[in-house]
Amino acid sequence: MSRATHAGTKQRAYDVKPLFAEPYFVTNIKDAITPKQVKLIKALKMHTNQVNQISDELYLFRRKEMRSISDAVHAALATFAKEVMGIEQALEVTQSWSLINPPGVGMHGHTHSNSLVSGSLYYTEMPDPPGNMIFERHNTYQQLELAVNDNRQNIYNAPRNAIVPKEGDLVLFSSKLQHYVEENGSAQNRHSIAFNSFVRGTIGSFRDVSELKL
Numbered sequence: 001m002s003r004a005t006h007a008g009t010k011q012r013a014y015d016v017k018p019l020f021a022e023p024y025f026v027t028n029i030k031d032a033i034t035p036k037q038v039k040l041i042k043a044l045k046m047h048t049n050q051v052n053q054i055s056d057e058l059y060l061f062r063r064k065e066m067r068s069i070s071d072a073v074h075a076a077l078a079t080f081a082k083e084v085m086g087i088e089q090a091l092e093v094t095q096s097w098s099l100i101n102p103p104g105v106g107m108h109g110h111t112h113s114n115s116l117v118s119g120s121l122y123y124t125e126m127p128d129p130p131g132n133m134i135f136e137r138h139n140t141y142q143q144l145e146l147a148v149n150d151n152r153q154n155i156y157n158a159p160r161n162a163i164v165p166k167e168g169d170l171v172l173f174s175s176k177l178q179h180y181v182e183e184n185g186s187a188q189n190r191h192s193i194a195f196n197s198f199v200r201g202t203i204g205s206f207r208d209v210s211e212l213k214l
């Protein structure tokens with residue numbers, strides 16, 4: 001039974017406006033990837049992670065054979081730094097590695113430490129379904145769980161959001177964002193490259209004694 005005071009409540013006009021927003025950036029760099037590079041990446045010696053496979057090579061983009069891919073990634077990071085983050089400093093890739101999710105395998109939720117912007121590169125053909133990358137709003141334990149009606153979901157209340165990877169896509173996102181990869185529901189391996197980056201240059205202020213040269 002609803003309370004009488006609410007029964008005749010007038011519905012007034014209102015506005016809902018965004019205070020902040022969380023970006024992710026996507027560009028396609030398929031034209032920078034050669035069949036020879038794809039072959040090399042697929043032939044890398046893999047190490048069994050918790051569930052998926054990760055390359056022994058953890059500085060993949062530093063290999064001279066990866067030059068065109070590394071250049072395209074750094075160009076995208078430069079755009080992201082300037083246009084999205086609005087900063088003067090450059091973003092430089094730190095570690096970079098390849099991943100394979102065999103059929104039935106996904107990747108549990110995680111964030112990337114000691115990195116500002118992370119990325120995923122889907123350097124070769126994706127399986128069907130491609131195994132979405134899911135970003136979660138929170139990365140800490142939430143004591144209060146309020147289920148949101150499916151038909152009321154929007155960017156203000158959605159607990160998670162999916163991005164659907166396509167061949168050649170390069171996705172950049174804040175390293176602090178919790179994300180996971182859906183289980184590979186196909187019969188083919190799901191291939192990707194992941195990387196971290198950090199600012200290069202001077203941050204802070206000399207006079208405010210907050211200067212840090214990186």
Ligand SMILES: [Fe+2]
Pocket residue numbers: 110111112179194
């Ligand atoms: Fe990740």
